Each structure stands twice: as structure tokens, then as C-alpha cells.
Amino acid sequence: MRKLVISAVSALVFATTSTFAADYPSKEIQGVIQWGAGGSTDTVMRSVTPHAEEALGGTVVMQNMTGGVGAIALNYVAGQAADGYTLLMGAENPLLYKVMGLGDKDYSDFIPINLLARGTPILVANKDAPFDDYAGMMAYIKENPGELRVGATGPGGLPSVITAMMNTIEGKLDVISVPYDGDGPALTALQGGAIDVMPAVLGAAIEGIRAGNMKPLAIFDVAQNEKLPEVPIVTSFNADYETYLPWGPFFGVFVASGTPDDVVAKLSAAYAEGAKNPEFVELMDNRGFKMMGISGAEAEEFLAKWQQGTTWLLQDAGLTKASPEEFGIKRPGQ
Structure with missing residues (x-):
């Protein structure tokens, strides 16, 4: 009987999740921008998101949440339900939080929806x-x-x-x-x-x-x-x-780990389409940014290499509060 109950509950959860993903988005999505109005991250996100909304068939309401070198926004999104209704719109800084003593979370607590572009x-x-x-x-x-x-x-x-x-x-x-x-x-x-x-x-x-x-x-x-x-x-x-190359500051859209795969796929497809919009491409080109438009394993590989190289460079320069080794970040080449 206990096994039957567990199986029934599991089936209900699976069915509910599948229905939820199929209906997504059924309400407004909150987009939390790590930096203030008028900055590079703000400009990039407010430029690409309207085009992503068209592909997604939903509305993303963006707000700026500043402070803690972006950590306040990151912690806020990490604390929300992992349902795809709260997006983190950020840059590279979180990958340095742990070694710089700015927090205990970074992008390893998130899923990259799309790494849009990087500076050279x-x-x-x-x-x-x-x-x-x-x-x-x-x-x-x-x-x-x-x-x-x-x-x-x-x-x-x-x-x-x-x-x-x-x-x-x-x-x-x-x-x-x-x-x-x-x-x-x-x-x-x-x-x-x-x-x-x-x-x-x-x-x-x-x-x-x-x-x-x-x-x-x-x-x-x-x-x-x-x-x-x-x-x-x-x-x-x-x-x-x-x-250590390619390297550079970058912009990306993220959701908390645990967000349903179907929701992640819908968001990734929408932002991938938005990033192809000629107006957005022209904006990035005029500002000297190199288009990336990557997600999934490719994005995770880029983030890992960026964090590995950068944290150890700063460690060797005596600029960190803690060694990357404390957080399982290996030195490049190891």
C-alpha cells in the first residue's frame, strides 16, 4: 500500500510539472538586473528581452536590484521558487564572489539560459x-x-x-x-x-x-x-x-537550479531568438561586444573555464580573500 501511495504521488507530481511546463508562461516573469539603470548590463537586458518576449509569448517585467557588487540580486533570485518566473540578468562578477569574500553563492547555483555576449x-x-x-x-x-x-x-x-x-x-x-x-x-x-x-x-x-x-x-x-x-x-x-583566453566581461540570463527542464528549454529558445534580432546584434556590435548566444553544456563549460582562470590569476596576484582551492576550483592545467 505504501509503495502504491508513493507511486501515485510521484505520478501526480510528474503530471503537474509537465502541465506547468506546457502552460509556461502563465503569468508575468520577473527579470532581476544585477546593476543600476543605464549601465551596460541594464542596457543589454532591456534591449534583448523585448525580442525574447515575442518568441516566448510572455511578459518579462524587469527591475534593477543593486548592491553588494550584484550579490543582493543573485541571492534574491536564488531564494525564489525554481519555477522560471524569476530570472537573474547579470554579468561575470558572481564567479568571483567566493574568492573575494562577497558571498557563498555563484553561478553554480544557477542554470545559464543564455550567455549573450562578451567584451574583448x-x-x-x-x-x-x-x-x-x-x-x-x-x-x-x-x-x-x-x-x-x-x-x-x-x-x-x-x-x-x-x-x-x-x-x-x-x-x-x-x-x-x-x-x-x-x-x-x-x-x-x-x-x-x-x-x-x-x-x-x-x-x-x-x-x-x-x-x-x-x-x-x-x-x-x-x-x-x-x-x-x-x-x-x-x-x-x-x-x-x-x-586563459578567450576571456572578457560577459552578460547572461540565468534561472535557479532545479527549474524544470521544459521551462529552461523554452526560455533558452526565446533568448536565443531574441539575441539574433538585428537591432540587438547592431547594439552589441557598435559597443564592441562579441556575440556568444550559448546555453546548456557549452555555457557551463565557458563559465567554469572563466572562473578557473580568473580566480587563480587573482589569487596569484594576492587580490583574493580566500583561495580558489577552498571551493574546489582547480588551477588551470590541473
Whole structure:
């Protein structure tokens, strides 16, 4: 009798879940954006979601939930029912929460619906710098130790990761790190001659490059960039960078682990379709982002490699609160 009751309950749950997934969405979906209005993540999500809504046949009501470097939004969504009615619209930061002491959850507690696009890092120099490419910069550092001024924006930011990557690949570089409150002020300082070199996202630097106000040294990617096809990729100078590349800030839509597979499939298909919309593609292209549009195992593999490489780079640079090893994150190559 007990087995019959359990079997009946299991059948009821399966039937209810299947019906639920078939009717999804039957009400408004909440989209929680990790960052404030007007920022890059906000702009990306508010641009792609209307197109995803058309494919999904439902409504996604978006709201900005700021604080804790995005952790407040992540924890909120993790605490809601895993039914597909609460989406997390975020960027790369959660993959660093554990090692930076910002929280005990990250994207391993979520299912990636779609990783939409990623930024491409580029190393740029003042237009009057006495070198014209990455190799020339490395030679200058060796010949002039302690003189090159490199812009920074704080632990975990793109400049800190790229600088840590260079230190890991090339050996500790004898340079001066000059802190700024964001890419904008740092790139302004670069053009004014206050610093010599700045790692930045291509979208933020490309107009200055085109105007001749700064010069590109290398693109940190594994393939030439269509926007700047004449700029060499860093792997052409040192193939060891392939261990950590491709890398860059990214944008993605997530749901809590445990969300029914059918619901995940519907959301993934909708955002995949939305990401193909010409208006959205043009927006990403104009901002220098590289389209990804991946989900499932491919997205999980990308997230794992991103977290593995980045956390260990920051660990070796002395910028973490805890070792990646404490959380089962293996060093690249192991």
C-alpha cells in the first residue's frame, strides 16, 4: 500500500510539472538586473528581452536590484521558487564572489539560459609611448624597470585581471600601478599622458583608437577582431595566453537550479531568438561586444573555464580573500 501511495504521488507530481511546463508562461516573469539603470548590463537586458518576449509569448517585467557588487540580486533570485518566473540578468562578477569574500553563492547555483555576449580586452598605450606593440612594451619594461605606468580600476576589474594574466605569463612585471575610479577616467588619463598603458574593454577604447588619441598594442583574444583587424592578438606574441583566453566581461540570463527542464528549454529558445534580432546584434556590435548566444553544456563549460582562470590569476596576484582551492576550483592545467 505504501509503495502504491508513493507511486501515485510521484505520478501526480510528474503530471503537474509537465502541465506547468506546457502552460509556461502563465503569468508575468520577473527579470532581476544585477546593476543600476543605464549601465551596460541594464542596457543589454532591456534591449534583448523585448525580442525574447515575442518568441516566448510572455511578459518579462524587469527591475534593477543593486548592491553588494550584484550579490543582493543573485541571492534574491536564488531564494525564489525554481519555477522560471524569476530570472537573474547579470554579468561575470558572481564567479568571483567566493574568492573575494562577497558571498557563498555563484553561478553554480544557477542554470545559464543564455550567455549573450562578451567584451574583448585590449591593451592600449598613450599615442606618444616609445613602443608600438606588445613586444615593444615588454622590451621597454625590461630596459626601464619601475617606469611604465599602468592604469588600474581595483581588484576584480578587467585591468586587474589582464595585468595579473601578464604577470603570470611573462613573470612579475616591474611597473607602476596607478588606480582610477573606472575605465572612463583611466582612459582620459591615458590620453592626457598621466599613465602610459591601460588594459580596457575594446568597446570603451575603440573610438579613442580610431581618433588617433591612443594606440592599440594587442587584443587579448584567440582570433583577430573584425573591428580592428590590423591589431595583433596577444597569442601571436606568446602562445601561453591560450590557457586563459578567450576571456572578457560577459552578460547572461540565468534561472535557479532545479527549474524544470521544459521551462529552461523554452526560455533558452526565446533568448536565443531574441539575441539574433538585428537591432540587438547592431547594439552589441557598435559597443564592441562579441556575440556568444550559448546555453546548456557549452555555457557551463565557458563559465567554469572563466572562473578557473580568473580566480587563480587573482589569487596569484594576492587580490583574493580566500583561495580558489577552498571551493574546489582547480588551477588551470590541473
